[in-house]
Amino acid sequence: MSGIIGHVTYAVLAEKAAAARKLPVVPVIRRHFSSYLCGAYLGCDVQTVPAAICLDTGEGVGHGTQKLERSPLTGGPVKPWTLSLEGREITPREIHETLYGRAHLILGWPARTRELAIGLGDFLDYLADVAGDALELFGPGHRPLAYVLGWLTHVTGDGLIKSVLEGINLDLIDGKYTATNRPVQDLISFHDIGRGELGLDWRALLDDLARAPVEPVQVHYMRCREPQGRLGAHFADGWAPELTPLLEAVMTVNRAHQRARNPRLVRQLSLTPGPKGEPTCDPELSRIAGGLSYREMREAAERADFRHALWQMGELIADAMEKVIARQERLQDLPVDDGPDWETLTRRWTPPG
Numbered sequence: 001m002s003g004i005i006g007h008v009t010y011a012v013l014a015e016k017a018a019a020a021r022k023l024p025v026v027p028v029i030r031r032h033f034s035s036y037l038c039g040a041y042l043g044c045d046v047q048t049v050p051a052a053i054c055l056d057t058g059e060g061v062g063h064g065t066q067k068l069e070r071s072p073l074t075g076g077p078v079k080p081w082t083l084s085l086e087g088r089e090i091t092p093r094e095i096h097e098t099l100y101g102r103a104h105l106i107l108g109w110p111a112r113t114r115e116l117a118i119g120l121g122d123f124l125d126y127l128a129d130v131a132g133d134a135l136e137l138f139g140p141g142h143r144p145l146a147y148v149l150g151w152l153t154h155v156t157g158d159g160l161i162k163s164v165l166e167g168i169n170l171d172l173i174d175g176k177y178t179a180t181n182r183p184v185q186d187l188i189s190f191h192d193i194g195r196g197e198l199g200l201d202w203r204a205l206l207d208d209l210a211r212a213p214v215e216p217v218q219v220h221y222m223r224c225r226e227p228q229g230r231l232g233a234h235f236a237d238g239w240a241p242e243l244t245p246l247l248e249a250v251m252t253v254n255r256a257h258q259r260a261r262n263p264r265l266v267r268q269l270s271l272t273p274g275p276k277g278e279p280t281c282d283p284e285l286s287r288i289a290g291g292l293s294y295r296e297m298r299e300a301a302e303r304a305d306f307r308h309a310l311w312q313m314g315e316l317i318a319d320a321m322e323k324v325i326a327r328q329e330r331l332q333d334l335p336v337d338d339g340p341d342w343e344t345l346t347r348r349w350t351p352p353g
């Protein structure tokens with residue numbers, strides 16, 4: 001799935017898997033959950049910018065490099081969206097090509113800069129350096145670390161679903177992650193798993209995510225500044241201070257555009273009663289999924305054991321967290337739980353008799 005619904009689902013499940021292992025990063029994640037979720041999406045998908053401007057409403061529409069003939073809001077005309085920066089007009093394509101690989105580390109680099117990609121053997125060391133720097137250079141608060149842990153779930157999740165990393169067995173309709181099965185993954189994650197099983201309030205959660213503040217540590221881990229810290233000491237290449245203004249402007253657009261997309265996304269994923277009262281999804285999503293009805297999508301997900309693939313995802317991301325903690329002693333000092341509960345404290349402080 002890999003859009004915001006997928007990445008939030010991965011991050012929520014990874015936190016649960018990490019909590020079951022009592023990993024010392026869990027209290028940090030819980031205290032800064034919206035920054036964790038924001039890192040899990042906007043910490044990586046910096047291509048979250050409008051594709052075009054709807055001329056009727058003036059609003060940004062579409063997503064990144066998508067081609068739009070007319071406005072999805074009004075059906076009216078559109079003009080291409082660009083980011084105005086220092087006298088230049090920067091297109092979504094240029095933003096994607098300049099920044100996507102820098103955020104995703106192990107995938108998504110254009111041929112021109114492929115030598116900057118982080119190898120699979122160095123990937124966890126890179127994350128561990130960033131986590132240490134998040135505490136030492138961007139602390140003493142823990143919010144930047146929560147954001148970095150969210151970003152870790154995205155990089156790992158994308159690596160797994162796009163088969164750059166191994167471990168997910170999924171064959172849903174026509175593969176692991178395809179244009180056709182993506183609406184199925186999104187709808188099942190949104191309704192059956194998100195709302196039904198995990199009890200997520202998607203509207204509130206997506207709103208919190210998009211309102212979480214920009215974290216300067218992102219400029220650091222995307223190497224869009226002078227090298228510094230552990231990361232600068234261990235990874236000498238690819239630092240590009242000239243990209244600071246671009247990334248800072250893009251991170252602000254990412255949040256504004258995600259706030260505009262959230263209600264549209266929730267609307268698109270909602271179900272309405274069909275002629276016989278059966279839950280029916282948006283016809284456009286059915287069309288993309290090869291004409292499957294919502295009932296057929298659920299059956300396909302069931303047959304492919306999609307829920308098991310998501311369980312694997314949570315476990316594998318928790319593995320990555322555990323390996324990063326083993327590499328980074330600053331993470332080993334964090335408290336492993338929330339301390340004694342009220343009942344324990346009451347027993348301790350109730351006078352005898």
Ligand SMILES: [Zn+2]
Binds near residue numbers: 044045104154158
């Ligand atoms: Zn991504």
